[in-house]
Amino acid sequence: MNPAEDAKGTDAERPRKLGLCLLCGLPGAGKSTFARVLGHWLRQERGWAVGVLSYDDLLPDEFLDSAGEQPPTSQWKMFRQELLKYLECFLMALINGCQMSAPSNKTEAMWEDFITCLKDQDLIISAALEAQPFYLLAKTAVSRPLVLVLDDNFYYQSMRYEVYQLARKYSLGFCQLFLDCPLETCLQRNGQRPQAVPTEIIRLMGRKIERPNPEKNAWEHNSLIIGSPAHSSEANLEVADLLLTALENPVKYVEDNIEQKETDRIICSANIFHKADQTLRRIVSETMKEAKGKRYIVALDLVNNKKSFR
Numbered sequence: 279m280n281p282a283e284d285a286k287g288t289d290a291e292r293p294r295k296l297g298l299c300l301l302c303g304l305p306g307a308g309k310s311t312f313a314r315v316l317g318h319w320l321r322q323e324r325g326w327a328v329g330v331l332s333y334d335d336l337l338p339d340e341f342l343d344s345a346g347e348q349p350p351t352s353q354w355k356m357f358r359q360e361l362l363k364y365l366e367c368f369l370m371a372l373i374n375g376c377q378m379s380a381p382s383n384k385t386e387a388m389w390e391d392f393i394t395c396l397k398d399q400d401l402i403i404s405a406a407l408e409a410q411p412f413y414l415l416a417k418t419a420v421s422r423p424l425v426l427v428l429d430d431n432f433y434y435q436s437m438r439y440e441v442y443q444l445a446r447k448y449s450l451g452f453c454q455l456f457l458d459c460p461l462e463t464c465l466q467r468n469g470q471r472p473q474a475v476p477t478e479i480i481r482l483m484g485r486k487i488e489r490p491n492p493e494k495n496a497w498e499h500n501s502l503i504i505g506s507p508a509h510s511s512e513a514n515l516e517v518a519d520l521l522l523t524a525l526e527n528p529v530k531y532v533e534d535n536i537e538q539k540e541t542d543r544i545i546c547s548a549n550i551f552h553k554a555d556q557t558l559r560r561i562v563s564e565t566m567k568e569a570k571g572k573r574y575i576v577a578l579d580l581v582n583n584k585k586s587f588r
């Protein structure tokens with residue numbers, strides 16, 4: 279059943295409009311700065327509730343403090359997926375109009391940071407029952423349109439697609455903002471930060487980054503590319519339009535999703551192991567056919583020989 283339809287809460291407890299907005303771009307492109315300015319503007323000018331989830335703040339410190347050393351990709355991936363689980367807990371509380379509880383498997387420090395992030399933005403309130411902590415939704419979160427801004431690099435479309443899937447699962451609004459900043463500007467800004475990202479990493483990301491491509495991926499149609507400098511009232515208005523469109527046109531929950539199957543097929547066919555597997559299967563199949571052919575000839579010879587013995 280559609281999880282959004284399965285919601286038990288009353289309409290009064292549910293946010294009228296709820297959406298996820300992805301910020302993507304190279305390190306130093308100005309995403310966090312833009313998210314702060316935009317959040318402030320949307321709260322002040324539109325009266326919306328905004329929750330900015332900055333991955334830099336939510337990432338466990340030991341990952342970031344390792345003197346420029348990056349954790350293995352699989353670890354990053356697990357972290358990102360864990361964060362989406364936390365976000366899902368919050369979404370379920372919003373949709374069901376109930377309290378939020380911690381997931382069973384969690385990284386304690388990361389969960390605490392997530393809770394602090396929501397509390398600091400007036401979205402939840404801590405409570406406890408018999409020493410068991412739980413979290414109530416703050417009035418701001420349920421009484422206004424709510425946009426959750428996910429601030430990370432999201433440089434592969436597959437990373438963004440995970441968030442889109444969440445939006446689809448709960449029939450939420452979904453949109454993407456790509457901060458298009460020249461590589462050299464990103465490098466220069468990054469160089470001035472106390473905890474600079476290694477230059478090589480930014481260059482590599484610059485080569486690998488996949489910009490939103492609505493022509494190729496229909497699910498990316500609600501995307502906006504913002505040039506730098508991004509802080510202007512025109513940019514805010516343009517973004518507010520995009521957000522409003524997303525909130526008013528939530529992603530439809532589709533049980534048997536053709537779009538997803540197609541994306542999965544593309545990912546699968548691009549997978550080197552899959553390709554190697556296919557090649558191997560073809561070679562084995564051809565060899566088997568050849569061997570069968572030979573066996574058939576040998577068998578025919580035997581039959582012929584038998585006949586000649588008769």
Ligand SMILES: Nc1ncnc2c1ncn2[C@@H]1O[C@H](COP(=O)(O)OP(=O)(O)OP(=O)(O)O)[C@@H](O)[C@H]1O
Binds near residue numbers: 308
């Ligand atoms: N439009 C701008 N003009 C000039 N400087 C900017 C602009 N936007 C951001 N900066 C500066 O660039 C630096 C990086 O900005 P910010 O942290 O917002 O980037 P980011 O894209 O979030 O980076 P990361 O992905 O590494 O978190 C900061 O020092 C910030 O003050």
